[in-house]
Every structure is written in structure tokens, then in C-alpha cells.
Amino acid sequence: MSSYYTPSSILTDAQKTPLTFDLLLPHLSPLNNSTPITPGTRLDLPLWLAEMLAVSKPAGPGSASLATLDMPAALGGKVMNALRADPKSVDVRAQAQWFYGLGERMLELFEEEEVVEVLTETFKARALEIADKAQNTRTVQQGDGSSDFMNTLDEDERQRKYSEQPTMAAIP
Template sequence: MAYYSPASLLTDSQKAPLTFDLAVPALSPLNNNNAITPGTRLDLPLWLAEMLAVSKPSGPGSAALATLDMPTALDVKVLNALRADPKSVDLRAQAMWFYGLGERMFELFEEEEVTAVLVDTFKQRALEIADKAQNTRAALQSGEGNEFIGGMDETERLCA
């Protein structure tokens, strides 16, 4: 995605879990003015979580400041549901920019399995979107597919 594109900015604003490995008293406003100690877990915007995860304090042998974890939108339960039936998962409920979040996580983690599931999901859902686009009147009159249309993420909505 382009640096200044709205889709990229909105993707980077989605929450990602971050676990602090060191005490960081200067960042206590992020935790409702509670002390940030080792093991503190916060859901922060992806852009901030990424910056904190790659930051290292100065000094020899210093450990990483924090560890970025996979967001709940891409956890094992969601991936298993996508493997079983991609069309039945409400992607919008997981993350508004679901595919963008998956792309950013691949850049950070290089999880080949997650990428394979997301590519397969996109292909299968694209077929469903194309079918609904060709038969809009029938889909709207019968009422079937409204849940699917409501569960499309923003990437799918832009493509439809």
C-alpha cells in the first residue's frame, strides 16, 4: 500500500497486542497512568506497536523494549474458521481492513501459513462477491447473502 493512501493509514490504526519486556515508566499514559512493567500487555495502534517492538534501549546487551504479538483478528480460531469456510466468517467484525492487517503482519512476521490462508480466503470470497454482483436483484430479494455482504472488509467493498 502507498504511504499516504487512506487505506494504509486506516490499516496502521488498527489495534495490535504488544507485551512489554522492560519497565517503561515514561509510557505510563498509554496504560491509564499505571506503571508499565515487564509483562504488561497493551492493545496499541499497529504503527505505534511496531515502533515500540523494534525499539531497543541504548547500552550493551540491551533487550528489546517490547514484543509484538499476532492480532486476535488473525489468531488460530479465525484461521481455522477461514480454512473451513471463508464465506461464513464476518471479516468486518474481525478488522475493518482485514486483508491490509494480514499484509502488514506478513511484513513483520513472515508467517507463510497465514498468508496462504488469506490468499485462499480472498480467492473464494471474490468468487462469491462476483456472483452477488451479477445477481444483485435475486440476492437482495431472497435475503440470502446479506450477512455475507455485511461481513465484507473494506478491501472487498472497494473491489465490489
């Protein structure tokens, strides 16, 4: 991500991520019900809010953290296994509209070398497929099933110009 004020950065930070509360918050409840938030309550919140709650600690000596940020399902084990098997067959847009941006932001918070490797290889494989489809427009127009792949692209893949060098931070 380049700057926080770019639309893609703002939209990436708005994606939902799971957060598990570690403390009782008796005067705070989710909007959909009136029960207080208890330890173990899990909510899907926008990434920017979940990150702030995860790094916040209440005042007082020896106090526990307010909440724990969890890895979103879009970057979970099932998706990582599917990406390892065949990156071009996974609908990354269905996982997260800004899939690579979400991965990049989560990797700023978690040290997951395996996720870095899988996302890097996925990005490269899919970029080659996109470039191939861009060069061979005749087969795309004749309906060789390319539109199925093109519908699985996340927003970064749709907007990125592959004639330039990829700028994903996780790529070495």
C-alpha cells in the same frame, strides 16, 4: 498496500495490535491508569506505534528489546481455523475493518506461511462469491440471505473492483 499516504494504508496502520513490553518503564503508564509499565504488560496499540516500539532498542550494551509485537486476534488460530473451514461464513469486518490490509502488514513483520495461504484462499473464495452476487442481482434483490454475507465484507472487499486483477500482495 500501494502507498503510505493512501487513506486505506493510514486506516490500516491505525488498527489495534497487541504489544507486550519487555522492560520496566517507571515513568510511563497507560492513559487509563497511573501504574508504570512493567515487563509483561500487554497493551493494544495502533499498528504503526506498536511496530515502532517493537523494533526500538534502548541504548546500552546487551540491552533487550523494548517490546514484542504479537499477532492480533483477528489473525489468530480461531479465526484461521474458521477461515479454513468456510471463508464465506466468517465476518471478517468484525475481526478487523481493514482485515486484508492488517494481514498484509503483519505478514511484512512475521513469516507465517500458513497465514499467507489461508488469507490467499479466503480472498479468492470471497471474491468469487462477491462476483457471483454482482452478476446475479435478481436473487440478491429477492432476499436470498446475500445481505448477511455482504455485511461481513471488510473495506478492501467493499471498495475493490473485482473486474480487475486482485492486487493483494500475498497472492502469488
